[in-house]
Amino acid sequence: MCLYKTHTLCFLILLCAISSCTEDKKTPDIKNKYFDIRGFFNKEILRLSAANPTVLKKVIHNGISEEKQVKIPNWKNELDVFSASDLNKPSWRDSYNIKVNVNGLVYTTLDSTLKIKRIRINKSGNRITSIDIESQVSNEIYNSTELLNYYPDSLYKIKKTQQVKLIGTNTYQINGKIKP
Template identity: 35%
Template sequence: MYWSISLKNIIQGAAAVLIAAVFSGCQSADKANTEKKEHARYFDLPSYFQQEIDSLAKANPKINKTVMKDDKEETKQVHIKDWTTELSSFQSIDLNKPAYEGHIKTDTIDQVIQYSFTDPELDLSCVRIKMDPSGKPLLISIEKHVKNTLYGTTEFLVYEKDSFYLVEKNQAVRVMGDNYYKVQGEF
């Protein structure tokens, strides 16, 4: 009799601990989501570009795509098979990263929001977003700079909704020399 009561108590206690852990996990996830939403005070570029990726994948537009490597250039009319890869340079930019916190200066002039980065050690130097009168992005430009002892990279990204996108990159690698490439797609 004592053994069955103790076993029953143990099972009930284990169930109570399991239920508490499940609810605690849910509350932690809810708290993390709330903190993330509160922290997202700058324009959410990853979400915007995910919407664009989804829209473009569905529409499957024909693109005039130009690829340039150093002084060689080729242009073709294509359907992009993987918009996630095509726009990955844009989608990877997140103004709400903790590393940028406290280092962004925001200016707004004539429906253009400019985010300037005050720490030269950060990879981003400037992000500009031109909004339409209803507050939707029309054009986004991004300037990135990375410099260390092995290489220096400058990247310029532009995305104009329903018009074109551009990824332009200059890279100076110690010992290997300079590289330049450009990818431009026109809708």
């Protein structure tokens, strides 16, 4: 019986020693310089997933369109292109001009090599009424532009144009009208 207590005591001491050696993985709470796009869309993803609204979704690819009412099974995938436009990357900390006005915020790139050229966040009081994002990637053989618009509880649009030398132009647009 005494041997059992000794083993149990040794096990508990070992467990405490191991747990005290683990590294605290909390990241420092660094204030974002720019609006937290990723955080905003993570909240929207949770809200829309819980509400499960019907969406009138229209997809246009090179002029050919298709429209149908759907339930979005994965809002994270659906809005990922918006979340990916977050400006709060350490290397971009001083890369955008910030213009604040009564209607919201406008971020404009100071570095022409960055993909995200401009983000406009429109507000009514403290409520966000829309987010508009303009992106562009360009090099000698490829040019891509992307226009993203999001209106909470109403509509989202994704419009992309790709021009590839020797292949041509490819365009697509997704309009998602969120039904109450």
